[in-house]
Amino acid sequence: MNRISRQQPLKPRKVPRQPRSAETVASIIEAAAQILETAGLEGFNTNAVARRAGVSIGSLYQYFPGKDALILALMRREKARFYEDAAAALGKPSGKAALEYLIGASVRQQLQRPVLARLLDVEESRPGLSKEMAAGDTLQSLLVTIIARAKPGQKRSEVAAGDMLAMIQGIVDAAGARREKDIEDLERRVRAALFGYLSRIGKG
Amino acid sequence: MNRISRQQPLKPRKVPRQPRSAETVASIIEAAAQILETAGLEGFNTNAVARRAGVSIGSLYQYFPGKDALILALMRREKARFYEDAAAALGKPSGKAALEYLIGASVRQQLQRPVLARLLDVEESRPGLSKEMAAGDTLQSLLVTIIARAKPGQKRSEVAAGDMLAMIQGIVDAAGARREKDIEDLERRVRAALFGYLSRIGKG
């Protein structure tokens, strides 16, 4: 089809029933991640992904109705991995501890595969994909909950959550781009940013 | 020739000396900006830019050796416009005032043409382009100077400047994406983020 994606279907095409297929699907998604990391957005193409995954292009299209669906699946995988970690924040005794935990999870996630994380963040804002993802939503609502506990009475906490998410992503992406490795230090700086922001932003 | 840009030259092919050429170059760059805004990264192509600029594709290639050079020129134009504004920060009486001015300039710049600004930020991190841009550098050094005045004794002020730049960009891009219009409010939040960060980040 076209290069310009004309309202391409995004749902997975076939739910793999046999274990063989599940492996294929997983290997394709991981290949997509690797291609994105090594070739960037403009080197990312379905043939390269299939080749890297060691499957035929036909197989790729059996499971993903198009290029965007592939990126979407990769996003979901990364989101899911992040959530598994981040959700534990809600179990923390204090709002502060919860927020600190969330910061830790974000930093860990982003520095694990910094290039991948960055590119997925970029793609997330693509018109076609953002709808399907409804991505920030879940994370944002998690953060709203945490803010409510960390700083009761905060007005416009969705706006604050949006800003804080943007700060985390901004700082950590940039650190990833600089190939920073010192997680401790990075976490400290993100904490400074978030708690500093929270302490100064209007209560209402 | 290939799609994948094989180490394409990035310098302008011809330095326009006659006013006619300068106009042509400017119109091409502005056309590039508009195509980027209306068609996005994946709709951005040299033929479309030439058409929008009202010149032939041949003329476009007479002034720009390739697609990337065009994007680069657009980036430089935007940077230059921003600097014209931001440099005034150095004339402010206090470090705090300077930083506040810089924040104002950033917000203004980003909200003027939010889509364009966002996409250029994305492109800026493309390996091929970032080298040529040496982008953050100048802005970062400006910020380092301001930090030195606003908070003398700050250790690792390059790192702090990097973080703060990332925060500004993160918050303001997100606001642009949400189509926020209230500049006052946005500036207030960015100030909270930056001054909050500065107040908490280790002095040494």
Added chain:
Amino acid sequence: MNRISRQQPLKPRKVPRQPRSAETVASIIEAAAQILETAGLEGFNTNAVARRAGVSIGSLYQYFPGKDALILALMRREKARFYEDAAAALGKPSGKAALEYLIGASVRQQLQRPVLARLLDVEESRPGLSKEMAAGDTLQSLLVTIIARAKPGQKRSEVAAGDMLAMIQGIVDAAGARREKDIEDLERRVRAALFGYLSRIGKG
């Protein structure tokens, strides 16, 4: 793009201004005709057409927005050639002579390039194309006019015209498929069919 034509544009993409282009366009259309004749509907593809025309696939797409547009252009060329001939029927002294002339033109047209004519007839009924062609219309109205002169008072002359057109096409296509060469004989049989039909179909 997709194989399944998703409401592909059908208008010519670029009106050739230079004589060079006009030649290119003509050569592409003729190549399309030849490919259709030699490879049939299922061997008809844009790459083959471009190769046969001696132009690059890119050039083909500069003038035709898609495969269907190419077929459409070929149809129009054939229709135009036919009309140049058939329109002379209106100048005939009697309705009978006009109808006989029209039959002659049809037979000539169809036996000139029988395979091509047959395949275009088939394509003409493809949903996507038939709208754009509005093809039969003109021919049908010509025939309606002629019927009115040949047999005044004929009721439902549009229906009769439709039937007669179908008869001409049916008989002549079949003759073409059988590789008949005797135009005289074929014309005689078509006349028998049409005048026989007209003499028996209800006047009112």
Added chain:
Amino acid sequence: MNRISRQQPLKPRKVPRQPRSAETVASIIEAAAQILETAGLEGFNTNAVARRAGVSIGSLYQYFPGKDALILALMRREKARFYEDAAAALGKPSGKAALEYLIGASVRQQLQRPVLARLLDVEESRPGLSKEMAAGDTLQSLLVTIIARAKPGQKRSEVAAGDMLAMIQGIVDAAGARREKDIEDLERRVRAALFGYLSRIGKG
């Protein structure tokens, strides 16, 4: 394997002996008919047929050696159904009655599933298939027999039969395309065409 069918075998791969298989074969053929009707020639593919039939693609290929064999089987089914009806014409008392009966059978057949009938007519002329079908033959010889009774002494009755078949098909296909429903009226017109033709075509 290739798309372009390389002289694919057309005989059924396995002659079904058990009732189970016969059912499967029938359901596949009917599915093929339905896909042809709903998706047209270009939406007709073996995977879709198998899905519609509720069998696996592997099973389809167990009974049919390829796509063309499937179409061929469908053609044969339709021909057979038509013959069951049409053969009764031979029992009619007069040649005229026989011809009228044959016209009726043709109209009935074509209007039953007009889209299907039309598409099969189109396919019938595909070089690869027509050989195997030897399609017109049987019907044509039936018509030759009838002509001999209706109009003894008619010269070149095979040619006449060919023309008449083409007329029937042409008129009735066109009527089907126009979604005509009035069988009576259509039969009347076809009779006018055929008897008109017969009365005027040279006896010797």
Added chain:
DNA sequence: TATGAATGAGTGTTCATTCAT
């Protein structure tokens, strides 16, 4: 110097067919 026709490698996607299970 400007034009725009021409190029062709590249990319997304389909679908007939095979074959391991």
Added chain:
DNA sequence: TATGAATGAACACTCATTCAT
């Protein structure tokens, strides 16, 4: 024998870039 995952050649179409005019 039935299944459906896998294959890969084929094809539609784009767009960066060149070069004859």
